[in-house]
Amino acid sequence: xxxxxxxxxxxxxxxxxxxxxxxxxxxxxxxxxxxxxxxxxxxxxxxxxxxxxxxxxxxxxxxxxxxxxxxxxxxxxxxxxxxxxxxxxxxxxxxxxxxxxxxxxxxxxxxxxxxx
Amino acid sequence: xxxxxxxxxxxxxxxxxxxxxxxxxxxxxxxxxxxxxxxxxxxxxxxxxxxxxxxxxxxxxxxxxxxxxxxxxxxxxxxxxxxxxxxxxxxxxxxxxxxxxxxxxxxxxx
Numbered sequence: 001x002x003x004x005x006x007x008x009x010x011x012x013x014x015x016x017x018x019x020x021x022x023x024x025x026x027x028x029x030x031x032x033x034x035x036x037x038x039x040x041x042x043x044x045x046x047x048x049x050x051x052x053x054x055x056x057x058x059x060x061x062x063x064x065x066x067x068x069x070x071x072x073x074x075x076x077x078x079x080x081x082x083x084x085x086x087x088x089x090x091x092x093x094x095x096x097x098x099x100x101x102x103x104x105x106x107x108x109x110x111x112x113x114x115x116x
Numbered sequence: 117x118x119x120x121x122x123x124x125x126x127x128x129x130x131x132x133x134x135x136x137x138x139x140x141x142x143x144x145x146x147x148x149x150x151x152x153x154x155x156x157x158x159x160x161x162x163x164x165x166x167x168x169x170x171x172x173x174x175x176x177x178x179x180x181x182x183x184x185x186x187x188x189x190x191x192x193x194x195x196x197x198x199x200x201x202x203x204x205x206x207x208x209x210x211x212x213x214x215x216x217x218x219x220x221x222x223x224x225x226x
Contacts, residue, residue, distance in 0.1 A: 043216045102166075107158040
């Protein structure tokens, strides 16, 4: 079974802090994704990566950056956390070359981030 | 832009009743995927439909992909409390991103 592991289940940070959310997958998937999920807004794509050192902006990249130095690891960075970034963050991975969208996504358990 | 609409947004049923959620895309989709998210959990992939008019079954769940590949449905026969959760559909957009519906939240009264 594919395993996508997010480093923290719950996280509380202060406004202005730099926040790192880590995600590791063990199935050698090419594609990795970061979503945030908020009530009534569904799943919104922040960034995705279809190869090591490659990244593309999703629908709401402002205030976030990402890093993919190794194939199995995709990090989401909040450069200066703000209260409107309080949310559930979900990492996902999928098989396929070139951001193939024909393969299902495998999600991690999520990180619930609270910024105070 | 491309959109995927899901209806209804919420549905309450008595255990044993049937349930259907509908997914409508503004554009033709090459495939459609369905996911289930239990309360407090993360989305879990259920199935992918690729062919026009395709129908697939998983026990009490029946998935359909429309002839025009712009709509899809998920039907649950005789719901159980284990069916509680939010059901999402998603399809590939033109810009290498999956487009997600907002989901249908199902509550089942025992």
